Amino acid sequence: MAARATTALARRPASEPGGVLGVFRGWTRRIGGEAVEEKLARLTSQANEYGVDPFGLDLEFSKAAIAPVLWLYKHYFRVETHGVENIPTGRVLLISNHSGQLPFDGAMIGVATLVEPEHPRMVRAMIEKWVPTLPYFSTLFSRLGQVVGTPENCRRLLAQDETILVFPEGAKGINKLYRSAYQLQEFGNGFMRLALQSKTSIVPVAVVGAEEQAAALADLKTLARLLGMPAFPLVLQGLPLPLPVKYRIYFGEPMCFTGGADEEDQEVEKKVRQVKATIQAMLNEGLRERRHIFW
Numbered sequence: 001m002a003a004r005a006t007t008a009l010a011r012r013p014a015s016e017p018g019g020v021l022g023v024f025r026g027w028t029r030r031i032g033g034e035a036v037e038e039k040l041a042r043l044t045s046q047a048n049e050y051g052v053d054p055f056g057l058d059l060e061f062s063k064a065a066i067a068p069v070l071w072l073y074k075h076y077f078r079v080e081t082h083g084v085e086n087i088p089t090g091r092v093l094l095i096s097n098h099s100g101q102l103p104f105d106g107a108m109i110g111v112a113t114l115v116e117p118e119h120p121r122m123v124r125a126m127i128e129k130w131v132p133t134l135p136y137f138s139t140l141f142s143r144l145g146q147v148v149g150t151p152e153n154c155r156r157l158l159a160q161d162e163t164i165l166v167f168p169e170g171a172k173g174i175n176k177l178y179r180s181a182y183q184l185q186e187f188g189n190g191f192m193r194l195a196l197q198s199k200t201s202i203v204p205v206a207v208v209g210a211e212e213q214a215a216a217l218a219d220l221k222t223l224a225r226l227l228g229m230p231a232f233p234l235v236l237q238g239l240p241l242p243l244p245v246k247y248r249i250y251f252g253e254p255m256c257f258t259g260g261a262d263e264e265d266q267e268v269e270k271k272v273r274q275v276k277a278t279i280q281a282m283l284n285e286g287l288r289e290r291r292h293i294f295w
Contacts (some may be wrong), residue, residue: 056142098173
C-alpha cells in the first residue's frame with residue numbers, strides 16, 4: 001500500500017507549488033482573476049488514487065492546462081457568448097457545428113462552459129477515433145477529459161450526468177472547404193439515439209468565426225491518404241494555424257425529444273433534422289449580427 005501511495009505522489013510532482021502546473025495555475029489566475037479560480041475550484045471528478053477518472057481525466061492537470069486556452073479565449077479569439085444560461089443542470093448533450101481545420105471551436109466551447117455560467121461545467125468532447133493514434137496528443141486529450149466518440153463511452157458519461165459535446169458533422173465539418181462555409185454538412189444519427197435512450201436534453205450550439213480562422217482552398221486527398229489523415233487542407237495562410245478572428249458562440253434553448261432509441265431511421269432522422277435546422281438558423285442569425293470577422 002505504501003508503495004502505491006508513493007507511486008501516486010511520484011505521478012504528480014509538477015502539481016506542487018512552484019512546479020510546472022503551479023506556474024500554469026498562476027497564469028490562469030492572472031488571466032481570469034479570482035472569479036475563474038473560484039469556479040475551477042468547484043469542479044469535481046470521480047478520480048482514483050492516481051488523480052484520474054476512468055476515462056483519463058486529470059482534473060488538477062486540466063485546471064492548470066486551461067491557462068493558454070483561456071488566453072486564446074479572452075485575448076486572441078475574444079470570445080463572445082450568448083445563452084450560456086440555457087445549459088440545464090444534470091446530463092446534457094451540446095450539439096454544435098464544426099469547422100476551422102483544427103478543433104479550436106471545441107476548446108472555446110469548453111472554456112465558455114467553465115468561465116461564463118454561474119455553475120461551471122467540464123465538457124467531455126467526443127473526439128474522432130483516429131485522434132488516439134497521434135503521439136502525445138492522445139494522452140493530452142485524455143487528461144483534459146476528451147473521449148473517443150463511441151456510443152458506449154457516451155452512454156457511460158451520460159449515466160454520470162456529464163456534459164457531452166458532439167460534432168455530428170465529424171471530419172466533414174471541420175475540414176470542409178471555405179466555399180461551403182457555414183453550410184452544415186450531413187449529421188449522423190448516433191447522438192439522437194443516445195439522447196432518446198438516456199432521456200437527455202439537447203442544447204444546440206452555433207459557433208460563428210471558426211470558419212474564417214483557417215479557410216481551406218483545397219483538400220489534398222492523395223496526401224491525406226498517404227499520411228492516414230481524414231483530410232489535408234490547403235489553407236490561405238499555408239499552415240492551419242488560426243487567424244485572430246472573433247468568435248461568437250450561441251447556446252440555444254434545450255430541445256427535448258420523446259421516443260425510443262430503437263425507432264426506425266426515418267423517425268430518428270426527422271428529429272436530427274430539427275436539431276440541424278435550429279443550429280443553421282442560429283448560424284444565419286449570428287452571421288447577420290456580426291460586423292466583421294475580426295471584431
